[in-house]
Amino acid sequence: MTRPELARRQQHVLRALLAGEVPDGFDPRSATLTTRVLVTKRRSEATDAFPLLRTVPDFAARFGAWSAQHPRRGCADDDVVDFLADDTGELPEPLASIRTIEQVYRGSRSFARDRRPGQARWVIALRGRVWHLGPRS
Amino acid sequence: MSRSPVAGLGVGAGWRPAIADDILAQSRTGMQFSEVVAENVSPADLPASLVAARDAGLTVVPHGVTLGLAGAQHPDPARIDRLGDLAVALGSPLVSEHVAFVRSGKAPAGTDPLHADVIEAGHLVPAARTTDSLAVLVDNVRATQARLPVPLALENIAATLAWPETSMDEPEFLTALTEATGCFFLLDVANLHATCSALGGDPREQLERMPLDHVAYIHVAGGFTDTDGVYWDTHAHDMTDDVLDLLTHVVELLGPDGPPVLLERDSDVDADVVRAELTRVRHAVQSARVPT
Numbered sequence: 001m002t003r004p005e006l007a008r009r010q011q012h013v014l015r016a017l018l019a020g021e022v023p024d025g026f027d028p029r030s031a032t033l034t035t036r037v038l039v040t041k042r043r044s045e046a047t048d049a050f051p052l053l054r055t056v057p058d059f060a061a062r063f064g065a066w067s068a069q070h071p072r073r074g075c076a077d078d079d080v081v082d083f084l085a086d087d088t089g090e091l092p093e094p095l096a097s098i099r100t101i102e103q104v105y106r107g108s109r110s111f112a113r114d115r116r117p118g119q120a121r122w123v124i125a126l127r128g129r130v131w132h133l134g135p136r137s
Numbered sequence: 138m139s140r141s142p143v144a145g146l147g148v149g150a151g152w153r154p155a156i157a158d159d160i161l162a163q164s165r166t167g168m169q170f171s172e173v174v175a176e177n178v179s180p181a182d183l184p185a186s187l188v189a190a191r192d193a194g195l196t197v198v199p200h201g202v203t204l205g206l207a208g209a210q211h212p213d214p215a216r217i218d219r220l221g222d223l224a225v226a227l228g229s230p231l232v233s234e235h236v237a238f239v240r241s242g243k244a245p246a247g248t249d250p251l252h253a254d255v256i257e258a259g260h261l262v263p264a265a266r267t268t269d270s271l272a273v274l275v276d277n278v279r280a281t282q283a284r285l286p287v288p289l290a291l292e293n294i295a296a297t298l299a300w301p302e303t304s305m306d307e308p309e310f311l312t313a314l315t316e317a318t319g320c321f322f323l324l325d326v327a328n329l330h331a332t333c334s335a336l337g338g339d340p341r342e343q344l345e346r347m348p349l350d351h352v353a354y355i356h357v358a359g360g361f362t363d364t365d366g367v368y369w370d371t372h373a374h375d376m377t378d379d380v381l382d383l384l385t386h387v388v389e390l391l392g393p394d395g396p397p398v399l400l401e402r403d404s405d406v407d408a409d410v411v412r413a414e415l416t417r418v419r420h421a422v423q424s425a426r427v428p429t
Contacts, residue, residue: 001267001269001270003209003210003273004209006209006269006270006273007208007209007210007241007242009209009265010208010209010238010241010264011241011242011256013300014238014240014241014256014258014262015241015256017262017298018256018258025301025302026298026299026300026301027299027301030297030298030299030335030336031298033297033298033335033367034262034297034298036297037260037297038258038259038260038262041259041260042259042260044404045259071256072256072257072259
């Protein structure tokens with residue numbers, strides 16, 4: 001097996017494990033344990049980067065379901081904002097405001113209310129820019 | 138027998154920001170050996186307490202976690218140079234890494250590596266143990282050794298994954314690796330216990346077939362056994378007696394004043410916890426029945 005063949009093999013197996021699938025020919029228990037290790041490590045790096053994630057109800061299950069569908073694109077900080085932007089469950093403040101504001105920046109919604117403690121502003125996407133309107137805190 | 142470049146340095150703990158002051162204090166009262174995770178410090182901007190500990194006589198080994206030498210890609214020269222630069226900055230007699238792959242795919246030239254077709258595992262993943270994968274690993278290790286200013290030691294990881302194409306067990310594979318490259322072996326007894334717990338095998342029997350004549354130093358760490366009987370190498374719990382017994386057995390095999398022992402504690406880490414765990418490590422080392 002040449003380097004390119006080995007690269008394809010490792011890519012195939014790693015992609016499956018990160019998605020929570022059992023790669024062809026693998027012992028299901030061994031693959032499942034490894035997925036658990038990878039998801040746990042990824043989740044703990046996200047909570048280390050942003051400890052407020054621990055306030056998300058049922059966080060382990062929600063992050064696990066999300067991470068299976070979303071390969072990591074960069075570092076743990078990317079995981080934090082990507083998860084918050086994609087997650088659709090209930091979030092406590094300030095996470096709920098962070099999510100909706102991030103969605104405005106990503107273009108998936110046109111406005112959001114910033115309800116973080118001490119804030120009371122509107123965040124609005126208009127003509128390709130994002131405006132924060134209201135009293136400065 | 139390749140004598141460890143850090144032989145005789147006793148028992149130490151890994152340097153972590155949360156216990157930096159205590160590592161410095163212990164380095165002034167007898168601790169001679171430590172390790173720092175290479176990705177967590179910059180060679181050009183070392184933490185002052187780490188520099189002070191080095192100046193007090195502490196030997197600090199840069200320990201990398203992202204080189205991925207068992208991956209199909211050629212190792213990244215920038216990551217190798219960071220290990221080498223740290224070794225120079227700290228005056229380290231060696232650096233260490235893992236027998237693992239950590240990412241797959243290859244960034245085409247000129248693309249942003251974050252957005253190329255590269256998948257980061259975010260963790261150490263075992264590669265298949267075949268003659269072909271060994272050849273790539275040996276090639277990667279030789280390229281790394283050629284670029285480093287100091288010797289390289291490679292560690293057995295805690296594995297939960299068994300590849301169907303694997304044709305060698307871990308002691309055979311690691312023995313072939315050390316013989317082909319002359320690299321040192323970083324023996325992690327907690328990882329060995331974890332791997333046998335998840336995948337089967339007798340850790341003592343495997344230990345005795347490991348490349349013990351190449352051991353540079355020994356890792357020990359805490360973890361827990363879940364309700365299914367699987368041991369998890371967390372670095373966040375206290376050490377189990379099984380792991381300490383393995384450590385005692387290593388010292389019986391290698392003799393006193395051999396490779397030093399390094400405690401890894403990453404989470405729930407404070408000075409009191411580390412001191413108490415170090416006492417248990419020293420007790421395990423001293424309880425070895427060494428032939429006189």
